[in-house]
Amino acid sequence: MRRITMWLVATVAVVVLLFSYRTSTMGPAGPASAAEGGTAEGGTAPGIVSGSPGAAADPPGSGAGDTAPPTAPGTPGNTAKAGTDLVVNGTVVQTRWGPVQVQVHIISGRITDVTALQVPNGNRRDIEINSFAVPHLRSEVLTAQSADIDVVSGATVTSEGYLGSLQAALDSAHFKG
Template identity: 55%
Template sequence: MRRITLWLLSTVAVLVLLFSYKTSTMGPGGESGAVAAGGSDGVVANPGSATDSSGSGSASGGTVTGSVAQTRWGPVQVRITVSGGKITDVQAVRVPDGNRRDQEINGYAVPVLRQEALAAQSAQIDTVSGATVTSDGYRESLQSAIDAAHLN
């Protein structure tokens, strides 16, 4: 009888521990967000409208914000600066950042995507290894900004 009681209590304890385990992808507190923190790598915060797909830009100059690309891991949105018919800057307005892994991936992927876009002057850029979903969303939003700016 003691063995059965001990076995039953051990099983219950293991199940309680198993179901209370929090994975690393849940992030602190399990919250999720989509607006990235600012920095010199092209990622800026945008507390404004997430659906803005226009700007004050044209083929000659200004800024244009691309449409929001809804990805599996969260929204991606970019803003381009145009001068003299060329893209002079690309900023990631929104990227998935719901957990540390998202932040880690986008910390290295967004600057690479930015450099690729500036070099290519188009949305025809390579996917960053390990950041396929973000790369796809980045290209989609970038293309909508380029279209809105009447480039290419």
């Protein structure tokens, strides 16, 4: 009788531990919150963040030519633009490893910079993969001047999220690359 009781208690303990264990495939804890840029649908609307006629002389990402504040998470972007200089946020793409969102800088009809606003970073492996994949994706986009590039081997899920967010930003900017 004592063995059966011990076996039953051990089995229940193992089952409880198995169901409470959080694996790396579960993504970030909980749904995306407004503070992380999420909406009830799980992403922000793409939109033009800022534009400035003097941005061509400023290095991309310096903020020196930005005139409009960034959009609030979960809201459509500002449509403030002057000339052909744009900074556009893509949608937040939910992947199985976590959210991915990019921001694209377009000056005089050319993609001059792509910044990853969100990438999966739930564990050390995510950080290692993305520290290689994100700069590689950026370089390929700047060379191709479009979202029509190959995914990075070993970072397929993040690459697909990156390209999905980028394409949404380019569509929002009516970019014809």
